[in-house]
Each structure stands twice: as structure tokens, then as C-alpha cells.
Amino acid sequence: MDNTFEGRLLIGATGSAAVATLPMYLAALRTVLRGPITVLMTHTAATFLPAHTAGLFADRVVTGADPATWPADNHATLAAGHDLTVILPASAHTLSTVAVGAAPNMLATTVLAATHPVAFFPVMTAEMWAKAAVQRNVARLREDGYHVYDPASGPRYDVAAGAFVESPQPPPPPRFLEIVRELMG
Numbered sequence: 001m002d003n004t005f006e007g008r009l010l011i012g013a014t015g016s017a018a019v020a021t022l023p024m025y026l027a028a029l030r031t032v033l034r035g036p037i038t039v040l041m042t043h044t045a046a047t048f049l050p051a052h053t054a055g056l057f058a059d060r061v062v063t064g065a066d067p068a069t070w071p072a073d074n075h076a077t078l079a080a081g082h083d084l085t086v087i088l089p090a091s092a093h094t095l096s097t098v099a100v101g102a103a104p105n106m107l108a109t110t111v112l113a114a115t116h117p118v119a120f121f122p123v124m125t126a127e128m129w130a131k132a133a134v135q136r137n138v139a140r141l142r143e144d145g146y147h148v149y150d151p152a153s154g155p156r157y158d159v160a161a162g163a164f165v166e167s168p169q170p171p172p173p174p175r176f177l178e179i180v181r182e183l184m185g
């Protein structure tokens with residue numbers, strides 16, 4: 001049975017240390033997605049995972065750091081050139097930024113410019129995820145029509161704590177692929 005599907009996917013990567021696992025998700029996508037994958041990294045994401053490493057698994061990586069790239073890769077071209085944006089991992093900072101409609105970087109501006117579906121996969125500590133402010137932002141994003149996927153809880157190596165902790169984490173790659181397939185329609 002052919003379980004592949006078509007679509008142009010934009011992955012927004014933000015500054016959770018979990019961004020180090022992004023190549024695993026990109027490799028999994030390659031098994032089912034027929035279409036280009038662009039990774040748009042925030043400044044912090046690119047400090048955790050070098051853009052050239054993400055580039056080994058994606059068709060294109062955009063950081064917006066070099067103004068010489070802006071004519072070709074800007075919020076308008078990135079929004080128009082893709083069918084779906086998923087933010088993986090989504091930091092508390094980026095959730096709050098999009099919830100208030102701010103556009104301080106290329107990723108948030110692209111989300112603001114997008115007319116296609118946008119989905120968030122938050123990753124942060126359990127304490128951060130439980131905060132009223134974070135939950136308010138998640139509720140606001142859903143009200144505004146964004147898809148926000150509650151993180152599953154499981155053991156995760158927390159770089160800040162230097163230990164394994166029970167912590168919110170992104171869905172495992174098979175579940176992630178299912179969600180991308182559904183959202184691509």
C-alpha cells in the first residue's frame with residue numbers, strides 16, 4: 001500500500017534544546033512526504049542545532065540571518081511557498097509571540113503572513129507548561145485557529161537539569177507523521 005502523500009512543508013524550529021532531535025523527524029518525513037521540506041530556524045534554534053546539520057536532512061534551511069537571502073527567502077515567499085507550517089519544537093517564547101500577533105523574527109512574521117494551516121508542538125519543562133501564562137497563550141492560539149498539540153509526558157534528558165526528568169515532549173515520529181498527513185489534507 002502506498003502511504004506517501006504530497007505537500008510543501010515548512011518546519012519552524014525554535015529554541016528548545018529538543019531541537020537537537022529534529023533530524024530524526026526530518027528523516028522520518030522523508031519516508032512518506034513527497035514534496036520539499038524547508039526548515040526555518042530562529043536564532044536560538046540555530047545555536048542548539050547548526051543550520052548546516054539541519055540542512056543535511058531538509059531541502060532548504062532558512063535562518064534569515066543574512067540580508068542577502070531576503071529577496072528570495074522572506075516571510076511572504078515562505079508563506080506562499082508552502083502548504084503547511086509546523087513549529088517543532090515550539091518554545092514558550094514563540095507561543096507567546098504568535099499569540100499576541102508579534103513579528104520580531106522571520107519565523108513569527110512568516111506565521112503571521114501564512115494563510116495555510118499552522119501547527120505547534122510545544123516542548124518545555126512541566127513547570128513551564130503548567131504556567132497560567134503559557135496555557136493562556138495556548139488557548140488564545142487555538143481560538144485564533146492554530147493547531148496546538150499538547151505534549152505527551154515521558155522521560156526526557158533535560159539539559160538544564162542535567163538529568164532525566166518526567167517532562168512534556170514532542171510526539172514520537174510515527175504520531176508526528178500521522179498528524180502532518182492529516183493536516184496536509
Ligand SMILES: Cc1cc2nc3c(=O)[nH]c(=O)nc-3n(C[C@H](O)[C@H](O)[C@H](O)COP(=O)(O)O)c2cc1C
Pocket residue numbers: 013014015016017018042043044045090091092093094123124125159160
Ligand atoms: C539550555 C536551554 C534549554 C532551553 N529549553 C527550552 C525548552 O525546552 N522550551 C522552551 O520553551 N524554552 C527553552 N529555553 C528557553 C528558550 O531558548 C528562550 O526562551 C529563547 O528566547 C527562545 O527563542 P525562540 O522561541 O525565538 O527560539 C531553553 C534555554 C536554554 C538556555
